[in-house]
Amino acid sequence: MRMGKFKLNHYINYIVIGALTLSLTAVTLAGGRFDSSLLFLLEKIAISIVLAVSLSLVVGFLGELSLGHAGFMCVGAYLGGKVAALLVPALGNGPLTFLISLVVGGAVAAVCGIIIGIPALRLRGDYLAIVTLAFGEIVKSLFQNTSDETFGGALGLETPRYDKKYLFIFAFVIVLITLAAVQNFIRSKHGRAVTAIRDNEIAARATGINVTKYKLLTFTLSATFAGIAGVLYSFSNYTVQSAKFGYNYSIEILVMVVLGGMGSINGSIIAATLITFLNTKLATILTGDLAVLQNLLYAVILIIIVIYNNAPALKNFREKYNLQNLLRKLLRHKHDPDHVKDDEAKWDVVPTKIEMNEILSIDLTPQDKKGNTGNGGDK
Amino acid sequence: MSDYILETKDLGISFGGLKAAQDVNIRIRKNQIYGLIGPNGAGKTTVFNLLTGVYKPTAGTFYLDGEELKGLPQDKINHKGIARTFQNIRLFNNMTVVRNVMVGLHDRPEFKCSVAASLFRLPRHFKVEKAMREKAKELLRIFDLEGERNNLAHNLPYGKQRKLEIARALATEPKLLLLDEPAAGMNPHETEDLVKTIRFIRDHFDMTILLIEHDMKFVAGLCDEITVLNFGTVLAQGDTKTALSDPEVIKAYIGG
């Protein structure tokens, strides 16, 4: 069986992240030591990538806004952390404990994803965004009020101390798994059905797509990986506090997805890396009241990017100064129709009713003066 | 097997007190091109929405090839064999032409592939993807759209968008194809082309077609039988020429 042409740009993210992970692993195994703050940063970046890529599934490909992504993460972090704490006495602080915690955290988050996917079947847009936000806040509040013995209440849950030397390797393996799952999903008939729902739900239904199934599936898949990111977080931080997983964190993940270009997995990866890196670096520069400058920066970036990418008035300007076109010209890359992929990076401009009207108005007046004379009479 | 591909029995729906359609009885034989005409607001699109499950009928029922489909969700009705196009074209605008058609192929039994098979990239996934792409290309070739297959749907000219919508509907392998004002916004040349296309679809795909159209000449030239709706009820029915010359119909159209 021919598997089709090998497309480098389909695999570039695996190659880059894989090579990075391998080289870092090699250095570690050879006895090299990394600064613990660097390791922590790497873990944080991995967590951010998993979060951004999984959120992009819902926001970029299904076209629904989720403001409760941190809520799924919270569930994963608590459940994974708790399971790890329970398992350590029996199984020790090794890979097996880690793996079981990941599975449990991911599974419980998946169940939450199904639960939040149900409203998604009835609600769209603003209302669904509010429901996901409410979900995140409910989760936060529930964990905040647990007793000290179960999940640690407001003080948070202490989680086992995992060997920091290898954690980042596991973290990046999880990044690769997330990428594989999300990209394999998107680049399949199932992902195509999801993008069809995003583009035109009414048409998707009429074309036989089971919208219920695919909405639930997308929310569940997205939530699962958010949960897994949560488990990673609990291992990386040794402590899980529900207050961290509020609305603000969900927004931060959203900023990564929007900044990366909705519908672009690679964009999400780059944005997640950049923002996490900046967060850490800025935290050391901007202390005290200045720390908020960072939020200001995100807010401004968010507004500018969304307006630039979506304002109907800027349509011509965008097409003229399209980054992809510019790059193509720069690299003297010939336009090859086989390289047009609609599963990536084609969704910075969201379809609108106005555009629809524009399309309709093009040919509304026939070129000939007489309307439709004579066309029915070809008997 | 039934004598009729589509049979509606006293089909109707009311929104609040407003009867948007009532007592609609339509019978369409296999391979017919059947017209549904009437003035604006006569309830033509409402009938389409009832037949495709967008609205649930509040009265009556309908059968496709003898099987009652009333109350089924839209995707199930499509699987049973009714596909449609829309008055205001509804394509998957940010997807390529070929993928638009592939979405139409999505639920055909020969392209079945589980989510797990796709996630784990089992051989089945590659096989199905390739077969779907080939099949989609084949359909596009029929509609002379193969050259456009890698362009985004919303970049197509209007006439081609209409064709693509029809190709996508046919991809679901329907028994009955519903076309909602297929000639709307087309110039005479395109309309002429469309008449040929619709006849070709009937012959090539062994298709039965129900279409809504405003253009009388188009209908007169194309349809075997028609139903004329006015204010949600059937005004006249039967052989195209006879129904069109019905004084009631002329009155409804010209007024007075």
Next chain:
Amino acid sequence: MELILSTLINGLSLGGIYAMIALGYTMVYGIAKMLNFAHGDVIMVGGYVIYVFMAMNNPLLAILMAVIFCIILGVVIEKVAYKPLRGASPLAVLITAIGVSYLLQSLAQIVFGSANKMVTVYEFGDIKLFGVTVQISALVTLAVTVVVMIALTLFVKYTRLGRAMIAVSEDKGAAQLMGINVNGIITVTFAIGSALAALAGLFYLLKAPSISSTLGAMPGIKAFTAAVIGGIGSIPGAMLGGILLGMVECIAYKITAIAPYTDAIEFSILIIILLVRPTGFLGKKRREKV
């Protein structure tokens, strides 16, 4: 009995504040068809303006300035952030609104610092009512809300501008064809909503004389809940939803067992209402044309 009565009055007064904010949401949603996420933060800005002008120790001036400043702010936000996106996808508008909300919060924190600021606008004191001690400010809040609500209803029903607003909310395109300045109407709606937000800011300060940059965030979301419960686009609905939510919150706070879960309860109500009756109690159903 006393407990019930005091809870009732507190609930009504808190509900009044929610209703006031919900009005802003509901009107903007009804007319611009967008969820103005930044609306809650306009309340916070109103609070800070009052704080600044209270340095002159003139409550009326402070309130007036807050209203004016918020109106300007609301209109500027609409013109700069939302207007360019008219006709774009709802998702883009929503994300921008979130961005504006974030922007206002961080700006406030930069200007006023992260510590809470204390400001007493006016000491109303307490009053004995049927044997219960009640804050007069709670009664004032309730009274003002009712007056505003009635005034707004009359305005929408009986003035040219108000009827134009209804027309725009029903069908923007048709309203434009009838010669209504749609952009103008949207601006007016944002102005009214922001003025109400300024008043809500005032009521918060009367209730508890402390202000921070996140003052408006939670009330904003809850008030949106109220607007949804009552039915988006409906003025009496906003009142009904606001009062209901205010009562629920006050009652939940009084019951020790569930007090910590008050937020969770309110949000659960939101989710349930949205699932069972997305149009709220007094909202109209809209169906998408196929």
